[in-house]
Amino acid sequence: MLLSKHKKEGIAMTHLLCLGDSITDCGRLFSPDPLGNGYVKQLSVLLHAAGRHFSIENKGIDGFTLEKLLHNIDGWITACDPDIVTVLIGINDIGIMMNTRRTPQQQQTLMKEFSVRYEILIRNLSAIQHTTPSPSTRKLFVLEPFIFPWPQCYISWMPLLTQMSGQILKISKKYRAVFVPLQDALIKEASRVGMDAITIDGIHLTPLGHQFLAEKIYSSITERF
Template sequence: MKIRTVLYIVIKKEMLQMKHIVCLGDSITDAQRLFSPDGLGYGYVKILSDQMPDDVLITNRGVDGFTVLRLLENVERDCISKMPDLVTILIGINDVGLIMGEEGRPERQNAYVERFRMTYRQLVKQIVEGTDAPVILMEPFLFPCPEKYKNWFPYVKILSKEVKKISRDYQTAFLSLHEPLNSLASEIGMDAVTSDGIHLTEEGHGFLARLLRQKMKELQKH
């Protein structure tokens, strides 16, 4: 029994060294990675990489336009096969866009929400079962700029609650973003944080990277 305990501690310690981090997401994560020399893009993934030791590899697998379904369809290639030590997921705003495209048709909107819930749950299940990596789920976020995006807020909140529940069920880390980012925008100005209400400025990406780095440090302490 003592030997098994020691082995578990060693394995756990190695896992939390986080030598390979895979970041999954949509255009916010992508941040034009295909046009950057190192493939990391120009957003929070790049900023995070610059803060990490040289022996830590970060792989950006964000794709512009992706929904949670597209992440699931590509999870084996983009994540599991890479044997990561940590996985981060930021997805959902394109799913909110699909839901709002059905405005006035509540049954179809509810069906989209249910599909999101089931697909996200399957995505996390496959990552948890297919790797030994801890996972950080980041909630979707949106800014009230332009004004019409205020109508999207209820569904951003609904999907965020679903992500948080999945995080609890699979014992992953959860990172709140909607309220912190909007608070920052209220403090320093909307244009300083977001370029269009969905995507982040350099300041916004830097703030997200700091929140994510702090969450990673919390994981390493446990």
């Protein structure tokens, strides 16, 4: 069991840091609620309802690519020294590959750069895991990027997304991070309740979509702690 270094009013708190782009941000930059209005907020509700002593920080930023996340990560980790980190990043990188008239060869170059940067990110976040195991070892939860085939223009993004997911899974295994598969689960749920019930535009989620995502992350975390 992970023993937190953080305390609040004498209670040991597990500090959870959520990293990502607009899906994680979900309005938190322009909201009085620092957790935003999406899955991070709903995850917090689930954890506290279950009596879990978690403090949660949302560092998702609208428009972030992996490169931008890397530029900020060292300061955030030093400032809060989290016990658990979740990472959901990559769909904006796919957008750059698809929407900038890159050739297939150029897209593959960008994909290789993404993989290199992603490994740097996970290696830096999990550095503590390569020391002697201890109760304070940080745990990483790597969330699979996702997209919906609605509108149909996003169908052409699927091959690159599948390739990216494979690279992320490989890196996750290498650094003993927990890979949380989301693409197939979200598509299955959207097929059950309707695409427009889960996603507003094929990339971003509705409140129901965020709830589904929060429940998947909640299950992954509570299965291990």
